[in-house]
Amino acid sequence: MTSDFFMPFQHDLLDLRDLFNFSNLSSFTHNIPVKWVESALRLSESATIRRRRLPSDQVLWLVLGMAIFREEPVHEVARRLNICTKSLASDSLLARSGISHARQRLGSEPVEWLFRETGGHWRHERYPEDEWNGLQVFAMDGALFRTHDTPELREHFGSGNTSTKRQTPFPMLRLVALMNVRSHIIVDAQVSPYRRGEIPLAETFINHIPSRFITLLDKGFWSANLLSLIHQGDDRHWLIPEKKGLIQKVIDTYDEGDELVEMKVSPQARKQHPYLGETWQARRVTYKTKTGHKTILTSLPATEYNAEAIALLYKERWEIELGFRDIKSSMQGNAITLRSKKVDLVYQELWGLLLSYNVIRREAAMAAIQFDRSPSDIRFKAVCDYIAVQLIVMAASNPLSGTGRRLSELRSGIGSLFLERRSRPTTPRTVKISKTRYPAPLK
Structure with a gap:
């Protein structure tokens, strides 16, 4: 800087x-x-x-x-x-x-700077069972935070629309984070008003990702440009679910449910990013689940990484969801909004929240190392x-x-304060009821 x-x-x-x-x-x-x-x-x-x-x-x-x-x-x-x-x-x-x-x-800038400085240092640390086949395992995802509904905050942060085209009850800001799934430390993040999408935010800190890592992504981050940016570098890879309706051409077959496919890059993407070619390739792995089959695409080469191991690895993407739960539930007490009522103080509060979360996670990780346990066991x-x-x-x-x-x-x-790991039951994802500022009517 x-x-x-x-x-x-x-x-x-x-x-x-x-x-x-x-x-x-x-x-x-x-x-x-x-x-x-x-x-x-x-x-x-x-x-x-x-x-x-x-x-x-x-x-x-x-x-x-x-x-x-x-x-x-x-x-x-x-x-x-x-x-x-x-x-x-x-x-x-x-x-x-x-x-x-x-x-x-x-203000907010010193707190943001301190978060980035610590994250930049801690992203290079290693913990017990921190690596998968020699690669660090990260996950990238987004989360939304609500603010008080004031004219100043609504004008700056904006909000979404409901099914009836009404604005959501509270202004919202968007967080996109990159987390080490083994230690749960957030190594980088971007915060912006709601109107800015997750993919543009993610593209701003891709270059900060170190070498020899793999990033697990949700299908909402499907972007030829984003995935190509992740893959640029020394042994950097990605893993993401197959997009619905994706048109693919099989180029090579490694094994049953393990293929190399080719996809077209949309004209819109090529216009926005001229360096992208007309097509790009990825490895497609299909595996069985309790409810059917799931397909994921990855940049990991078939000569070095087993398809079954890749399928098991993607289950760890859920760890970043648990991290967001810890922030919103354990630290924020499921509060509907952040507490600050000024734009700069909202940013200050959120960066302070991320910094505090990281400090807690790292203290837990260091304690776990002393007892020869995994940081996620705390x-x-x-x-x-x-x-x-x-x-x-x-x-x-x-x-x-x-x-x-x-x-x-x-x-x-x-x-x-260790816990014993137990297998989680698989349940279908559901849409949560939107929180409202008005109490429920008495029956």
Whole structure:
């Protein structure tokens, strides 16, 4: 990123020097990388601004706390975490207006940058059983979040239409995320107003994906351009269900239910992306399920990867759905909307939510490694609740401790929160009833 990108918010990162105790890095650098903090410090070395009563480290900690204590008002989150001014006693909490102004000064860009910096570092990490045939396994999918219904938010984020062509009850913003399905850490993401589609959002961060990986996608990401972008690189592959009504020509047959097929690229796609040819090829694998047959297409070559193993691998795509469930249910308590009512604060809240989710997931993954278990064996809801309690205890004992120092103290006890894996029953997907702002009529 260029220096121009950081200029609007580099001053807000001035107080991040207290984020970690650099005199004793050995206790947590193995668990929480500090490269993103050091970069922020280098950007702010020459900054000279008026010191605010509420340091940016405390504001950042507040944003993370908002994600964990979703059912509490923001001022109550500040009270629970003992957010206070640096120049006053620990019991001198700021007024509600001061907290709101501090969030607005911080804005969304520093929180987004911190999420991307940590994700960029953590995407290269390896965990037990992290790889499949030498490849990291990622999944890509989208999710929607609702905001309060105000003219400002509806104009910026937009909304969908119902079957009667009425607008949906709440403005919505769209998230597209790339998740490591073994650790459930979100390594990259894009957020935008609802009107922008999932495929254009996904195309913006494809180049950030490392080599030697495979991405599992839902059929909604079917795009010759997107799949070709994923395949460009050192041993990068994709796996996606067959699109309904797809016209294909069999080029070669490897085995029963395992073929090489050729498909045409639409004139619209070639016009938008001239480098695409008139046709493209993929491997088609068909396998039996409890309800019939399923067909998936992939870029994995038949000479190196077994069709049966590919069929089993695609079942792991569901792990990203579980990750979204953890965010919306365990962290957000199935809240209908995000809590913020300003456009920039909505983005700040969502990036803070993703960053908090990743911190919880990574702390769980590190605890799992210590017990020689898989990161997915840790119960997310239990870890989230455990961390929430520990945050309150630590805040009471040392309200001005830095963010990194607090996080480094959370490891103890997480190792007792393992779950036993059980096979999930296969059930058909159903359309959920749209949430409404109006209560159901009494019968």
